[in-house]
Amino acid sequence: MKAFIFDMDGVIIDSEPLHNKIVRSILAENNIIVTNEEFNKFTGMASTAVFDIFIKQNNLPYTPEQLSKRQMDKLKNYIVEHHVKPIEGIIPLIQKLHDKNIPLAIASSSPLDMIEFTTKKFGINEYFTTLISGEDLPHSKPAPDIYLKTAKMLDIAPSDCVALEDSKNGSIAAKSAGMYCIGFANPNSGNQDLSAANIIVNKITDIDIDKL
Incomplete structure (x- = not known):
């Protein structure tokens, strides 16, 4: 080594459960419901790549970068507010x-x-x-x-x-x-x-x- x-x-x-929860909440705002089991296959992928899949599948009026920034802003706030270790x-x-x-x-x-x-x-x-x-x-x-x-x-x-x-x-x-x-x-x-x-x-x- x-x-x-x-x-x-x-x-x-x-942070995987947090990413899961936040991304699914953003998708739910656009009437896209994804179960935990379905979402597990995306673990480890870049959020822009994940959002790109759902944007194309559902013809959403956003870019992957826009939704990824929303996700990360929410995650940063959670980490600070809940003193994540x-x-x-x-x-x-x-x-x-x-x-x-x-x-x-x-x-x-x-x-x-x-x-x-x-x-x-x-x-x-x-x-x-x-x-x-x-x-x-x-x-x-x-x-x-x-x-x-x-x-x-x-x-x-x-x-x-x-x-x-x-x-x-x-x-x-x-x-x-x-x-x-x-x-x-x-x-x-x-x-x-x-x-x-x-x-x-x-x-x-x-x-x-x-x-x-």
């Missing part, structure tokens, strides 16, 4: 990797300003050398684009990178990029198929970086 790459939603912050064990893991001089990056489907907001809110922005948003890429997870770009930005071969993911789409993206993938079975991320991952952990504290 020469680099460690984190997904953000469902890995650093337990990092996922248990994630800060010590980041600190341990940093202490071993392992380059760290975030490869998230969230917009870059949301990634920056979250890392600053949790006081961990100084640990990361690279922050990459999937919204800046033509193909969202499960395509490998975001992980290939992150490895390129780190100047480290994908085969020397470890990725931490909580979703089916994310784990497929990491593996398709040629990385070693740790699947985090976060129950709040829905019933995700993490079979693409090399290993699956139920708690962040189960990750032993000395074995990577």
